[in-house]
Amino acid sequence: MGRCDDLIGNLSDFIDGELDAETCSELEKHLAGCKNCRLMVDSMKMTVKLCRDGVQEELPPSLKKRLDKKLAERWKKQFGHL
Amino acid sequence: MNPKEKKTIQIDEKELVRLAQSGDFKAFTTLIEGYRPKIFGLALKLAKNREDAEDIFQETFLKAIDNIKKFRAESSFGTWLYTIGVNVVRAKYGRDSKGELLPLEDYLPASHDHSDAAAAQLYDWNDPLSKLTNEEIKGKLDKAIHELPLKYRLPFLLRYTQEMSVQEVADTLNIKLANAKSRILRARMALRQNLNEYFSEDN
Numbered sequence: 711m712g713r714c715d716d717l718i719g720n721l722s723d724f725i726d727g728e729l730d731a732e733t734c735s736e737l738e739k740h741l742a743g744c745k746n747c748r749l750m751v752d753s754m755k756m757t758v759k760l761c762r763d764g765v766q767e768e769l770p771p772s773l774k775k776r777l778d779k780k781l782a783e784r785w786k787k788q789f790g791h792l
Numbered sequence: 793m794n795p796k797e798k799k800t801i802q803i804d805e806k807e808l809v810r811l812a813q814s815g816d817f818k819a820f821t822t823l824i825e826g827y828r829p830k831i832f833g834l835a836l837k838l839a840k841n842r843e844d845a846e847d848i849f850q851e852t853f854l855k856a857i858d859n860i861k862k863f864r865a866e867s868s869f870g871t872w873l874y875t876i877g878v879n880v881v882r883a884k885y886g887r888d889s890k891g892e893l894l895p896l897e898d899y900l901p902a903s904h905d906h907s908d909a910a911a912a913q914l915y916d917w918n919d920p921l922s923k924l925t926n927e928e929i930k931g932k933l934d935k936a937i938h939e940l941p942l943k944y945r946l947p948f949l950l951r952y953t954q955e956m957s958v959q960e961v962a963d964t965l966n967i968k969l970a971n972a973k974s975r976i977l978r979a980r981m982a983l984r985q986n987l988n989e990y991f992s993e994d995n
């Protein structure tokens with residue numbers, strides 16, 4: 711697995727740490743000697759990191775309130791009671 | 793989480809589902825509690841605007857009420873809930889999102905193999921903040937995510953904002969594992985390429 715194109719299919723698994731040990735060490739060997747692939751790997755890592763960092767993790771209280779009200783209404787409609 | 797803890801949670805979930813199916817509203821709200829902020833975060837990334845995101849978010853849980861009696865414990869409650877959410881999104885955006893991404897090879901730099909010419913097309917992202925603020929980059933990324941065709945946007949976001957395994961992504965979208973894997977990778981490459989342009993501006 712010397713060529714850059716050969717490793718591309720495994721790139722995501724490699725970055726996400728889900729590659730088997732043997733393929734992983736082959737890939738690392740390639741990366742050590744190939745700047746292009748290193749830049750590719752780094753920028754793909756950064757892409758996901760930026761995406762994860764940008765996820766909102768809190769529910770706005772006003773939206774929560776609206777949802778609670780709607781859920782209760784729908785439940786009553788479906789089950790006849792709360 | 794040790795296996796014993798996991799088992800307890802599964803039993804609790806089963807019991808909560810049973811109670812909810814027999815009309816216990818409190819059991820239902822307990823079931824969805826932890827999923828609410830996660831699904832809202834997902835909807836914000838998925839939707840084209842705030843209004844759509846709130847719609848998708850609310851509609852997912854309302855549809856869950858409509859269908860709770862039909863839930864059979866073939867999948868976890870979480871997977872079932874996400875499947876409902878995915879159907880809500882597909883109903884909303886399915887028709888206007890028929891685009892395709894390029895084949896994988898096209899996301900590689902023109903001559904990715906060892907030649908000097910190729911180096912010019914890959915940039916060192918480790919120094920992105922010297923050109924753009926983090927907020928700017930995130931704005932560009934959000935825009936790039938919204939431009940992804942739905943069939944790529946969904947698996948990418950399930951994988952990396954909801955931290956699902958590739959298998960869970962495949963189950964939630966009802967597609968084959970290999971397809972889920974390939975779509976996640978292509979989405980990631982497409983986004984990478986899209987952002988890459990911004991880092992090249994001064995080069």
Ligand SMILES: [Zn+2]
Nearest residue numbers: 714744746747
């Ligand atoms: Zn290489």
